[in-house]
Amino acid sequence: MPGNNQRRFLMKDLKKSVLGAAAATFMFAAAPAVADDTVKVGLILPMTGASASTGRQIEAAARLYIAEHGSKVAGKTIELIIKDDAGVADQSKRLAQELVVNDKVSVLAGFGLTPLALAVGPIATQAKVPAIIMAAGTAMIVDTSPWFVRTSFTLPQNTIPMAEWAAKNGIKKVVTLVSDYGPGLDAEKWFKTKFEASGGQIIDQLRSPLANPDFAAFLQKAKDDKPDALFLFVPSGQGAVLMKQVVERGLVADGIKIIGTGDVTDDDLINGMGDAVVGMITSHNYSADHNSPENKAFVANFLKANGNARPNFMAVGGYDGMALVYKALEKTGGDATGAKLLDAMKGLSWVSPRGPISVDPETRDIVQNVYIRKVEKKDGALWNVEFDTLANVKDPSHTPK
Numbered sequence: 001m002p003g004n005n006q007r008r009f010l011m012k013d014l015k016k017s018v019l020g021a022a023a024a025t026f027m028f029a030a031a032p033a034v035a036d037d038t039v040k041v042g043l044i045l046p047m048t049g050a051s052a053s054t055g056r057q058i059e060a061a062a063r064l065y066i067a068e069h070g071s072k073v074a075g076k077t078i079e080l081i082i083k084d085d086a087g088v089a090d091q092s093k094r095l096a097q098e099l100v101v102n103d104k105v106s107v108l109a110g111f112g113l114t115p116l117a118l119a120v121g122p123i124a125t126q127a128k129v130p131a132i133i134m135a136a137g138t139a140m141i142v143d144t145s146p147w148f149v150r151t152s153f154t155l156p157q158n159t160i161p162m163a164e165w166a167a168k169n170g171i172k173k174v175v176t177l178v179s180d181y182g183p184g185l186d187a188e189k190w191f192k193t194k195f196e197a198s199g200g201q202i203i204d205q206l207r208s209p210l211a212n213p214d215f216a217a218f219l220q221k222a223k224d225d226k227p228d229a230l231f232l233f234v235p236s237g238q239g240a241v242l243m244k245q246v247v248e249r250g251l252v253a254d255g256i257k258i259i260g261t262g263d264v265t266d267d268d269l270i271n272g273m274g275d276a277v278v279g280m281i282t283s284h285n286y287s288a289d290h291n292s293p294e295n296k297a298f299v300a301n302f303l304k305a306n307g308n309a310r311p312n313f314m315a316v317g318g319y320d321g322m323a324l325v326y327k328a329l330e331k332t333g334g335d336a337t338g339a340k341l342l343d344a345m346k347g348l349s350w351v352s353p354r355g356p357i358s359v360d361p362e363t364r365d366i367v368q369n370v371y372i373r374k375v376e377k378k379d380g381a382l383w384n385v386e387f388d389t390l391a392n393v394k395d396p397s398h399t400p401k
């Protein structure tokens, strides 16, 4: 046992060494871990699991944006950090914390499903870091944190034009079948509201579990209801299974029209759906077939960089999310302070591969065209061919502040 003096000495020594270590750490921390001219963007995406196609599409599109525009903007170098949350909300939250605390990201982005976005909101709020929703589509997400900005779409925005089109085109009785969570419930609610206001009737509302995409029992019920049309919403990645079961159950053969949001006839999956989907009408914010110079360049470059894989609406959300970061940095002259960057994002507008878009400065939600499309076969491949446009559609559901 050391004597008292010796112990005091040891303690002093220990304190000195702790202080020394702390000073060394401080000096290390004071010399910035990242060079000041780097702006880190933390992308949290489902790269594995049931929604992996969303992660794959967004990562590819974000990388394409950087490849096309260079990694430098307003004197800063953009660094992407990709984290896989496997579609699990607890992981999204933990990864957001790590990205903010350890990596010191200036922007959080991605969020492949509504619950994943909702899990990140409180972290963005606490850290005062802008969080760009590139995929999720439940309207209320942007209301849960003032740091959320959206470049994807909302389900009310994409659904209302479908309800109006159906009412105008001889469809009187509809059954709705949606995934039983946020975006599905938004689609169900706004389809019903608009369709009934336009003189139609909803005769059944069916909801299938998100985690178990077996639609057989719901499709049998829809068939037995004998509607003029069945309205569908499932998230990206599930459309091919759903449409296969729709055909197998004989709904199309029975003359029931199949309509829905474009999430169902996803560009990523449509060529695996077979000719039974030819003629199907959907409404959506993006088609890879969109006829504009911006989109032709986007699709050609995406195909080239990704072994001929076609970009879908998730890709365009990721591409425009990166555009938002670049344009905001240009506006702030490279200042990536959270509040300045967020402020710069509000009200920005530009021409995306999907058409003209803007960020509503009040709600931080996206304003964009919604297109009515029909599945057609061209040169042996299936495409969502746009034939009508509703310009500059805002989400209708945010409460005015």
Ligand code: DHB
Pocket (backbone or CB within 6 Å): 054, 112, 113, 114, 115, 135, 136, 137, 138, 182, 183, 234, 235, 236, 237, 263
């Ligand atoms: C959501 C996810 C999707 O893949 C989609 O197509 C629409 C909405 C969501 O979870 O918000």
